[in-house]
Amino acid sequence: MGLDPGLRRLALGTLLAAYPGPVPPEWAVRLLADGLAGHTLFGTNVHDPAQLAASTAALRTGRADAIVAIDEEGGDVTRLAHATGSPYPGNAALGAIDDPALTREVYAAIGGELAALGITVDLAPTVDVNTADENPVIGTRSFGADPLRVAVHSAAAVAGLQATGVAACAKHFPGHGATVADSHHELPTVDVSPAVLRERDLPPFAAVIDAGVRAIMTAHIRVPALTGDGPATFSRAVLVDLLRAEYGFTGTVITDALEMKGAALAAGGVGPAAVRALAAGADLLCIGAQVDAELVERVAAEIVGALGDGRLDRARVEEAAGRAAALAASSGPVGPPTPAVDGLGYAAARRAVRVEGDLAGLVAPLVVQLHAASTIAQGRVPWGLGPHLVGAEEVRVVAGETDAAQLRRLAGVRPIVLVGRHLHRLPGGPALVDALAAAHPVTVVEMGWPGSWRPTGVRAFVTTYGASHANGRAAAQVLGLAD
Template structure:
């Protein structure tokens, strides 16, 4: 058994922590010098802009280098609905569902590369993307437009293309959420979903995009906090040796990254340090703790890992193996910090892709004359993965579902919603809008009985999607410059 100080260092090397704000706190700098594996950036770290993120990444690298380490610097940058670098404006690239619907693999690969170029320049070397889940349940509250498709084959080829593009830019990809979060009806941030399918269905559907990613050379794979009774009826995937063992059986030998351990699906019943030990023992290599965590949690988690090694609950060899896998990833993706070089025609190609995505899912009964139309947003809270980011066209009126209607403009109404098919209160509010002329569904294009009300489905929010929707509405007479401004 090595000295306890050496085991403590190993216990730090497998952790990725997070903190609030755009500067590195002293206590996290100390942890990085001591061997903390890395930092995950969230909204509060990025809201000051990409120059600020680049500066923060340099601080993180400097602190780690002082201890003789290289850090993982990671982020959730999926494009479309889930963006951290562009959280104030909305993503400039198409999200997964729109890319899958456009079905242009060259555009998907180029999108991954565009994301990777920006991340590399900002000093980030691991992107917790893309989503490899097959969104076979249209009522899924957390995956939805983050998935490339409800079809495993379509999802697989686009996952592989996005991975290739991202890693061409020098940033490691991390496909998620193994073994597949698409056929679930709960959000693992706040609950423990169950994927109750047979092993045959799992292999024929859920695992297909993960296999494609592995064949494309994906650098890492993220776990999911879901129970898969066919593999393990008790523990969620992140903590389950049978689930994570399946990933190794498929031939994947890179690092397994845990989804955030502060999520209810992983730690609600046991706490984060205990979940960390279980996840390592099950086969995970890099533990993401979650956003805005105190340094004391990192130390408590390290102490739990050390205690588990000393008691024999966690074999030392398993911990050493995890660190070795993380070190190999860092050797392959040290962080190039190149300046973004995106083909200037990429923006136009993205808009063309957004037009194709819009055409594939929209329910286009004839759109009536929209001269003088006003935009009404029926505002609903996004899931935690998406967060509080802009979405939709700039509204003239914002409504909350279920609240009494205010006086509305005497004009045709462009009504925009998110995932109305799984929110009955949104549907009831739409039905009360007698002047509604067209519905814009920015979420997953679920079942629709609009009783003649045409529906546009851009399949997720993005700035190219806004352009495509705006063009469609303008062809029916809408003038986006004549709105009365945002009001409630």
């Protein structure tokens, strides 16, 4: 026996799906016509601007007001430029520069590009305060470790995006910056009091709410004092009592991807996770990246089943679908976009570079890029100095599998530039730096989160605050290795 059509449509109205490949399949469009709220686009959906604009137009043949969302943070998390790296620095670089007008301008440029492509919701900015240097999933996606600075730049980013008609979605409530685990793989715990959250993690969310942010994304993190054993995504104390009652948010609450282990494992699957998130006060449920028609129907059926067995109240689901529909209605182009300043992101990235030490004598060095795995949020986006180098040889190695003496022989009389991302966390990374610097002129370029670690014996330590295409060019320019 099939689902009640009205209840199925209601359930679909709370779901944000996804589809594989550069062309929307028939089912992705059909489900929109049946009431699906929208789709999230990932790198696999993006080949070039013309193709992407055609895809969003095709989606709207199913539903004219379909939500088309994307994770376009600039910096290390980019979908539009996943093949080359973003032409904009990320939040850490913008926070280091500390020019809120520039942050607004960069996000307006990103928003203008998204609007022109038919994308209506940007799952950005990340407004987490990155207070844990070893945070494996936020890091350079954060504007910094100071709550007030992050708050100012978060509000500027929201203003820039939303001036273009693209809805901003600030993430990850109530704050993912103090974690040392990745919620894609497990359920991180932030064991602090609500008072600590209010002082350390929540000021940026208060700032974006004051700035009129249209959506806020939940975090799959456990805060025992508020959430008990489950994630914030399943907690009414977080989503209703804290976010709506205390902080006054009236927009749309979007979940982080329910396929992530921080949610799916806690609930026993994506379908049960959807029910628990709705019951807790979430409005728009991001299923994830690995989605097909069968999964969407299964999640919708779980919601309809929960309406029948009392796990969900119909008024709550109607409220959620209404907020999702309001987000769709409030998004869209507001007129011809203001043309972005040519080279805006590259100039900004250059302003963020910091140099400790002496770069004198850095002529035709051997550039050694140390392999670093990407997070799921980042994806496999190219990074480093390679595309920008003029007059320098580059080799790529795995730190723990590389012999320092062999690298010194390869370099000969040339100085060495070691390029890494979270270099001190790479197995064998610090030891390789120390072994090279003990007998050779070495400059280190850190393109990850700039924690407290500094190698001994190097000539210079260069920090870019990110690994985007713009950050890579900026570092090569500072080193005198690019035009």
